[in-house]
Amino acid sequence: MKNFLWGGTEEVKRMNWVAWDIVTRPKKLSGLGTNKLKLANEALLSKWIWRFRSEEDSLWKKVITACHGKRRKWSFFPSNSNLTGVWKNIMSLESKMLIDGKRINLLFKGVLGKGDCIRFWIDVWFENTPLMIKWPLLFALEKEKCCLVKVGPRRLARVVNGDGAGRYSTSSFRSLFYSSSGSNQGYRLWKGGWIKSKCDIFIWRASQDRIPTRQALARRNILIVSVDCILCGADTEIVDHLFSACSIAASVWEKISDWIKIPPVFAFSFGDILSTHERVGENRKAKDIIRGLLMIACWCIWKACNEKFFSNGKGCSTEIFGEVKSIGFRWLKCRSSHKSIVWSEWCKSPMYML
Ligand SMILES: [Zn+2]
Numbered sequence: 001m002k003n004f005l006w007g008g009t010e011e012v013k014r015m016n017w018v019a020w021d022i023v024t025r026p027k028k029l030s031g032l033g034t035n036k037l038k039l040a041n042e043a044l045l046s047k048w049i050w051r052f053r054s055e056e057d058s059l060w061k062k063v064i065t066a067c068h069g070k071r072r073k074w075s076f077f078p079s080n081s082n083l084t085g086v087w088k089n090i091m092s093l094e095s096k097m098l099i100d101g102k103r104i105n106l107l108f109k110g111v112l113g114k115g116d117c118i119r120f121w122i123d124v125w126f127e128n129t130p131l132m133i134k135w136p137l138l139f140a141l142e143k144e145k146c147c148l149v150k151v152g153p154r155r156l157a158r159v160v161n162g163d164g165a166g167r168y169s170t171s172s173f174r175s176l177f178y179s180s181s182g183s184n185q186g187y188r189l190w191k192g193g194w195i196k197s198k199c200d201i202f203i204w205r206a207s208q209d210r211i212p213t214r215q216a217l218a219r220r221n222i223l224i225v226s227v228d229c230i231l232c233g234a235d236t237e238i239v240d241h242l243f244s245a246c247s248i249a250a251s252v253w254e255k256i257s258d259w260i261k262i263p264p265v266f267a268f269s270f271g272d273i274l275s276t277h278e279r280v281g282e283n284r285k286a287k288d289i290i291r292g293l294l295m296i297a298c299w300c301i302w303k304a305c306n307e308k309f310f311s312n313g314k315g316c317s318t319e320i321f322g323e324v325k326s327i328g329f330r331w332l333k334c335r336s337s338h339k340s341i342v343w344s345e346w347c348k349s350p351m352y353m354l
Pocket residue numbers: 229230231232233234235241242245246247248
């Protein structure tokens with residue numbers, strides 16, 4: 001998977017620009033949302049824990065209880081360490097894995113309903129802690145440790161997943177796993193955007209300073225002739241320079257703001273460019289078009305750098321601007337609801353159809 005993402009093979013190693021832990025974070029936490037196989041496996045195993053508490057009359061549950069249930073009757077789940085097998089592996093996971101400092105079984109909470117499968121002391125049903133943990137001295141005095149909860153003529157039943165939706169899904173398990181980790185302050189992939197994913201992922205990388213700018217390569221001990229910006233040569237090639245301070249980039253932004261008819265783009269950092277669309281008008285569709293065009297412009301500036309270095313491209317702002325218009329037209333026509341846009345009108349104003 002890493003090789004696929006970074007273009008390496010079994011024989012050729014490529015530089016991994018973003019830590020795997022960040023790549024595998026959910027998109028809402030500024031990751032790529034790539035699933036970790038280990039986490040997927042744990043989520044699927046955990047489903048059996050959930051099923052054990054939520055299914056009342058399953059044959060498999062009776063078999064597990066018969067085989068494993070002879071030891072401490074008030075433990076969370078029946079488990080006989082002398083017996084090997086899948087259930088032992090699941091119980092091993094249950095006892096070792098902590099999510100947000102809690103064992104998995106504490107994430108399953110009983111709710112009012114029919115049935116009698118909730119144990120008063122052992123299961124989580126009142127607040128978020130089993131009563132046997134909340135009041136251990138009282139629990140020690142209890143003679144009927146597995147007594148069930150009853151309220152009037154009704155009984156409490158059912159077990160739901162940690163997010164309270166009543167269903168178990170591997171994605172909800174994953175959300176719980178990440179709910180306490182990391183911040184979501186970084187760039188989030190554009191859900192429902194009309195640009196291609198490769199462009200969106202490029203922006204995601206650039207926002208974390210994880211693209212091979214000359215300074216980034218030098219920092220990683222790659223031998224390069226100079227760290228100066230390949231487009232203007234006036235300053236060190238870093239992300240913020242390349243997309244904001246660079247004179248070529250500034251000229252591109254000037255042409256684009258004239259074309260889109262928005263106030264001049266004054267960007268002091270890469271983040272300023274990414275938030276420009278939020279400061280122009282109220283029309284949601286217009287904002288989306290502007291957002292996409294600014295991202296495409298960053299992508300084209302980066303392409304121009306590479307073409308100038310590898311294939312003697314000109315790297316001039318007029319060429320970059322022309323490519324922004326061309327790519328923007330193709331992607332918007334093919335990937336959004338604006339199927340009927342016309343090139344000649346598009347060149348005059350990308351917002352003509354709104
Ligand atoms: Zn420059």
